[in-house]
Amino acid sequence: MLIEDNLIVEFKKVSKIYPPNIPALKDISFVITRGEFVFLTGPSGAGKTTLLKLLFRAETPSDGEIWVDGIEVSSISRGQLPFLRRKIGVVFQDFKLLQDRSVLENVGLSLEIMGYGKKQIEKRVKQILNAVGLKGKENVCVAQLSGGEQQRVSIARAVINRPSILLADEPTGNLDKQRTKEVIELLEELNAMGTTIILATHDESLFKNTHRRVLFLKNGRMEA
């Protein structure tokens, strides 16, 4: 169990070794409190993506414990996994959107799987699109949007069901400077509304002049 109620993530001596014997993470321990905005950084291959994957159980740790919002992630069954993932929003560098579908269909997917009706979905999607600066774009096909807009759609999908935590894996990796700034501002706004955010990036400029906590990974180890 988490010792303090305001802890939302806790890694306890977590290691991940990929077969045949490739270590990705070694003895990682840290905590994140509710409402925090944490940057996870390090060079390519340092283990940032692996760490995020462990959080939403796309991977399981070889050793150690991972707690997310009171749940020990590696011990949950396959049947419980979808319910864990509904608590975690994930944003990727390549957006992972259905290019042939509308913004409404993409963003509404997170609600559709939970059994929300069409009207409720439309209402919530409009609200969230307003919040991410995509007002009136609900019926536009995703393929017609710019990279920055697509990332906003991806963020909207990730947060529409109000997850406890948002994981962003290089969310600005495919964006220019201006779009990067817009996305970071959007994430700041979401954080201000109470969403815990873990942003993995190798771009130092994103956190250079910030007061946010930065977790640094190198060769699978966490450095101070």
Next chain:
Amino acid sequence: MLFPIMIKRAIRDFRANLGIQLGTCFVIALSVLVVSFFSTLYVNFLNITEQLGTKLGIVVYIKSGNEDQVPQIYQKLSKLDGVLSVKYISPKDALKKLKRYFKDEPQILEGIKPSIFPPSFEVQVKQALLNPEKLAQIAKEISSWPLVEKVQYGRGWVQSLSGISKIVKLLLMISAIIVLLAMAFVVANTIKLTLYSRKNEIEILRLVGATSGFIRIPFMLETLAQSLIGCLIAFSIVYLGSFYFRNLISHNVILASIGFIFLPIKYTLIITSITIFVCLITTLFSINRALNL
């Protein structure tokens, strides 16, 4: 609340992949058509052999001088388990039958009196060909009765026809299994293709927290629709073909007297159920394997 959404997703996916879906329907229809064709052949073969088998009934000869016992023997024969009908042939009837047989050479039967023929019964047994042992058992039982002179039946014919019937049944089952396996293979490949074309969508669905059922059930519904459409096409062809064939043989006296039987509803339901079952199991197996569920 989730099931209507799953149905909508299934309909949308069916439309989106119409080419693949209709291709699968066509393969299922073809498979069902082959099985139905052999089944129709089988039921008609069974009908013909049954007709022959019924005609090859048991003839029971009664000892002369026991004509007064005929009603009792008739009752006893009628009550035997498996007996379809009993017909009494008096000595006079026997002579008449013989006269009809030799109608072109009546001199052969000149001076012959009915009394030389023993009274007899023609006994027809239910499904004699499907159960030749039963026929033999009835014949054996009757022959043990004290008033019975002799019991005759076409043992050889019945056994031969029964043997052929069993071979045809076996061939039908083997062909059905082969066709169903081929169908399962095609359905599995269609599902693989569909899963591959929707790999991205499935990955996203899992990412946002869709349950396995939410991903799996629309696929199952699509397969159910494919199976039903396939069966509908196949049975429409079978029944239209049967109508055409029945009309065709109605002009031929010999074939018309044998008659043509449509594929019974019972067979249609069995084939449909097996098709749906095989397709659903194949789909479930393919999805579970692809999704590593």
